[in-house]
Amino acid sequence: MRLRGSVVMITGAARGIGRACALRAAAEGADLVLVDVDGDLSEVPYSLGSPAQLEHTADLCRKEGASVLVAPADVRSAEAVEAAVELGIDRFGTITGLINNAGIGAPSGKPAHEFTEQEWQVMLDVNVSGEWRVLKAVVPVMLRDGGGSIVNVASTAGLVGYRHFAGYVASKHAVVGLTKSAALDYAPHDIRVNALCPGPVRDDPAMDGQMTAVVADALGISYDEQEAVYLESVPTNALVDPLDVADAAVWLVSGESRRVTGTVITVDSGFTAR
Ligand SMILES: NC(=O)c1ccc[n+]([C@@H]2O[C@H](COP(=O)([O-])OP(=O)(O)OC[C@H]3O[C@@H](n4cnc5c(N)ncnc54)[C@H](O)[C@@H]3O)[C@@H](O)[C@H]2O)c1
Structure with a gap:
């Protein structure tokens, strides 16, 4: 129960990595503020997480014994994000993670020059802003x-380039830069x-x-073909869960x-070691 007494906003x-984090945090004793968007975005060419999926994550966490607040918010809206944080404070008094x-x-x-202004902006608006x-x-x-402790989920795309993913790669490199500067800003404040x-x-x-299916769709190949490409790329012959x-x-x-800050941790089956 490494997170007993913690209140973690995710x-x-x-779904996906966020749901996995919620389940693991609940199993470690955290109380949770769970956030996701409340509907699809017209600029994003696939379905995002649904309110029903968010409630399902919450139910799974409650079964682990966690107190859970569901607070829908689009991270593109400062007002919606602030409202979610306020709901969390009203319920739990603090947020520690x-x-x-x-x-x-x-x-x-597609190649970098073919993105429209709108396509470029939505990627940066969600992923880094x-x-x-x-x-x-x-x-x-x-x-x-x-x-407190803040974990910014970037990607191996925050460390290396991926062909035909310039917007995503730029956004994730920016997340790494944000992380290092913020670590310096707040180190004196623990x-x-x-x-x-x-x-x-x-x-x-x-x-x-959904993310590997999204990548496969963007490249016009099947999910199985994308998994095969991924498997070729890692020295361990095993994908990450x-x-x-x-x-x-x-x-x-x-x-x-407690002594780890400003760092970048890969969980990538050795992909970036090559
Ligand atoms: N799965 C991978 O291969 C992989 C690899 C590296 C990094 N990542 C990163 O991990 C994170 C989670 O990805 P995932 O694989 O679980 O993908 P996913 O699409 O399954 O889940 C992403 C979640 O983010 C939510 N979301 C998207 N836009 C939002 C917005 N504007 N406001 C609020 N919520 C929003 C979606 O609704 C969805 O529930 C992402 O930041 C992604 O870039 C994923």
């Missing part, structure tokens, strides 16, 4: 209450900020994850990592 909690995980993988699938907005809303609470870079993650049906990423996220929000 964005993008309806943030897993800043909401993100989109498309529009993608969204994480900044949530950090901006949560940090005053952590400053008031004497510390607020740690770290980036987590998952590598080729398989879509786990138990988590309703969302729960593998969640284990690292839980460690980063727990006191076991």
